[in-house]
Amino acid sequence: MSSLLGLILLSFALTAIFLVPFIDLLFFLKRKFQRFDIERKSETPIHDQLMKKDLKTPSGGGILLIIILCIVSILYAAFTLRDDLIKLSILLFTLLSFGIVGAIDDIKLILTQRRGKFFGLGRFQLLILQTILALISAGMLYAWLGFNNLYVPLLGNFIINGWFIPLAAFVIVAFANAYNISDGLDGLSAGLLLICLVAFLALASTGLDLTLASFIGIWIGTLLAFLYFNVYPARIFLGNGGAFAFGATLAVVGLMTGKIFALAIIGGMFVVIVASSLFQILFKLFFKSKLLAVSPIHMYFKYIGWEEPKIVARFYLAQALFAILGLWIALLSK
Numbered sequence: 001m002s003s004l005l006g007l008i009l010l011s012f013a014l015t016a017i018f019l020v021p022f023i024d025l026l027f028f029l030k031r032k033f034q035r036f037d038i039e040r041k042s043e044t045p046i047h048d049q050l051m052k053k054d055l056k057t058p059s060g061g062g063i064l065l066i067i068i069l070c071i072v073s074i075l076y077a078a079f080t081l082r083d084d085l086i087k088l089s090i091l092l093f094t095l096l097s098f099g100i101v102g103a104i105d106d107i108k109l110i111l112t113q114r115r116g117k118f119f120g121l122g123r124f125q126l127l128i129l130q131t132i133l134a135l136i137s138a139g140m141l142y143a144w145l146g147f148n149n150l151y152v153p154l155l156g157n158f159i160i161n162g163w164f165i166p167l168a169a170f171v172i173v174a175f176a177n178a179y180n181i182s183d184g185l186d187g188l189s190a191g192l193l194l195i196c197l198v199a200f201l202a203l204a205s206t207g208l209d210l211t212l213a214s215f216i217g218i219w220i221g222t223l224l225a226f227l228y229f230n231v232y233p234a235r236i237f238l239g240n241g242g243a244f245a246f247g248a249t250l251a252v253v254g255l256m257t258g259k260i261f262a263l264a265i266i267g268g269m270f271v272v273i274v275a276s277s278l279f280q281i282l283f284k285l286f287f288k289s290k291l292l293a294v295s296p297i298h299m300y301f302k303y304i305g306w307e308e309p310k311i312v313a314r315f316y317l318a319q320a321l322f323a324i325l326g327l328w329i330a331l332l333s334k
Contacts, residue, residue, distance in 0.1 A: 001205075003214075004205075004213060004214065004217045005217075007072070007076065007214055007217040007218050007221065008217045008218070008220050008221040008224075009221065010072065010218075010221065011068060011069070011072050011217075011218040011219075011220075011221030011222050011225075012221035012222070012224050012225045013221075013225075014068055014072065014221075014222075015064070015065065015068050015221065015222045015224075015225035015226060016225040016228070018064060018068065019061070019064060019225055019226065019229060019236075022061070022064045022236075023058065023061075023229060023235055023236050026058035026059075026060055026061075026236065027058055029058075030056075030058050057234055057235065057236065057237055058236055058237070059106060059236070059237040059238070059239040059240075060103075060106040060107070060236075060237075060239040060241065061226060061229075061230070061236040061237060061238050061239060061242060062099065062102070062103070062106070062238040062239045062240075062241045062242015062243065062245060062246070063099075063103050063106060063239065063241050063242070065222045065223070065226055065238075065242055066095060066096065066099045066103075066241065066242065066245055068222055069095065069218055069219055069222055070092055070095065070096065072218045073088060073091075073092065073214070073215055073218055074088075074092070076214055076218070077211075077214075084210075084211040086144050086145065087145065087211045087212065087256065088211055088215065089140075090137060090140045090141060090144065090145070090252060090256075091212075091215055091249060091252060091253070091256075093136070093137060093140070094133075094137045094172070094245075094248050094249050094252045095245045095246075095248075095249045096245070097133045097136075097137075098130070098133060098176055098244040098245045098247075098248040098249070099241045099242070099244065099245030100241070101126075101129060101130065101133070101240075101241075101244055102180075102239065102240030102241035102242070102243060102244035102245065103239070103240070103241030104241075105239075105240045105241075106239040106240055106241045127173070130173050130176060130177075130244070130248075131169060131173055133248075134168075134169035134170075134172035134173045134176075134248065135165060135166075135169045137168070137169070137172055137248070137252055138164070138165045138166070138167075138168035138169040138172065138255075139165055141164070141168055141252070141255060141256070142162070142164050142165050142168070145256075147164055147168070147255065147256075147258070148160060148161050148162075148164050149164070149258070150164070150167065150260060151258060151259065151260070151261070152261065153261055153329055153332075167260070168251075168255050168260075171251045171254075171255065171260060171263065172248050172251040172252060172255075173248075174251070174274065175247040175248060175250055175251035175254075175267065175270060176243075176244045176245075176247040176248040176251070177244075177247065177274065178247060178267075178270040178271065178273060178274035179193070179243050179244070179246055179247025179250065179270060180240060180243040180244055180247060181273055181274055181277055181296050182269070182270055182273045182274075182296070182298070183237070183238055183243045184296070184298060184299055185232075185298055185299075185302070185308050185311060185312055186230060186231055186232040186233060186234035186308055186309075186312065187227060187230050187231035187232060187234065187312050188298060188311075188312050188315060189238060189243065189246075190223055190226055190227050190230050190238060191227060191231075191312065191315075191316050191319075192269050192270065192315065192316070192319045193223060193246055193250060194220065194223045194224070194227065195316065195319045195320055195323050196250060196266050196267050196270075196319070196323060197216050197219055197220050197223070197250075197253075198220070198323070199266045199323040199324075199326060199327045200212075200216055200253050200254065200257065200266065201213060201216045201217065201220065202327060203257045203259070203262075203327065203330055203331075204216060204257065206331065207257070209256070209257075212253065212256055212257075215253075216253065226238070231312075232308050232309050232312070247270070250267065251263065254266065254267070257330065259326075259329075259330045261329070262326045262327070262329055262330035263326070264326075265322055265325055265326030265329060266322060266323050266326030266327065266330075267322070267326075268318070268319065268322030268323075268325075268326065269315055269318055269319040269322060272297065272318075273296045273297055273298065274296070276292070276295050276296045276297035276300070277295045277296045279291055279295075280292055280295035280296075298311055298315065
């Protein structure tokens with residue numbers, strides 16, 4: 001436990017030290033390349049109006065967090081010689097691969113002030129790329145770690161063999177995009193993730209999974225430092241690199257605990273947020289009208305007049321309840 005607490009403090013300190021000059025660098029690049037900005041017509045003018053205050057805040061903080069999380073995790077594994085390197089490799093592959101996909105757009109946004117297509121790909125092509133990466137991660141879990149089961153509360157454990165791969169890939173892609181959608185208000189996505197990770201840290205510690213626990217602890221430390229600068233009014237945003245990477249890796253962390261249903265509950269607010277966007281899309285498709293004036297749900301609350309800190313604080317409370325409920329269910333099934 002003492003080494004775990006030390007890892008949290010170490011990663012917090014390193015992130016805090018490097019984050020200030022990194023923010024200054026992002027502000028410098030934003031000012032330097034501001035003149036290349038080209039006004040674009042948006043498909044969601046209401047959403048853009050609600051986000052207007054954030055135009056001057058730099059994005060891309062997730063790039064630094066991913067680098068620190070990877071370096072500290074690798075160094076800790078190298079010096080302690082206790083970590084399960086296979087498990088750590090899967091976590092780092094997911095973190096880096098999804099992070100690179102999003103970081104390409106972050107770098108383009110930093111240098112040109114224009115958000116466009118990823119690698120020149122549209123949304124469907126991006127989804128295909130994410131699915132390929134998720135299938136690789138899921139295949140590693142199946143082939144290298146032997147995950148082939150699905151535990152259903154009250155019904156028991158089911159061996160699903162190779163069907164585990166598409167199921168796990170779906171969960172990874174879903175959480176990657178759910179996290180990205182949730183990254184819309186100051187401090188929201190990082191705070192929700194922090195609460196989820198505390199619950200998974202408890203699960204990993206209970207199961208004596210030192211590799212997973214140390215990785216989560218390092219991750220928690222980086223998020224604590226980042227949140228200091230990300231809460232309202234934010235000085236930096238996570239960006240797509242961090243959003244895709246953190247959402248996908250959160251899913252892999254949940255899958256490694258063997259509690260897929262607990263993952264859906266512990267990450268309950270991410271599920272609520274992505275569901276609100278999905279229902280909005282389906283409502284437009286089938287009824288040719290909007291279910292909400294604007295989606296996802298946290299943007300709707302802002303649209304009807306709630307202040308950002310109020311929305312974020314209440315989402316934190318709801319997420320804490322989801323985390324406690326999911327942790328309770330997971331521990332009952334041990």
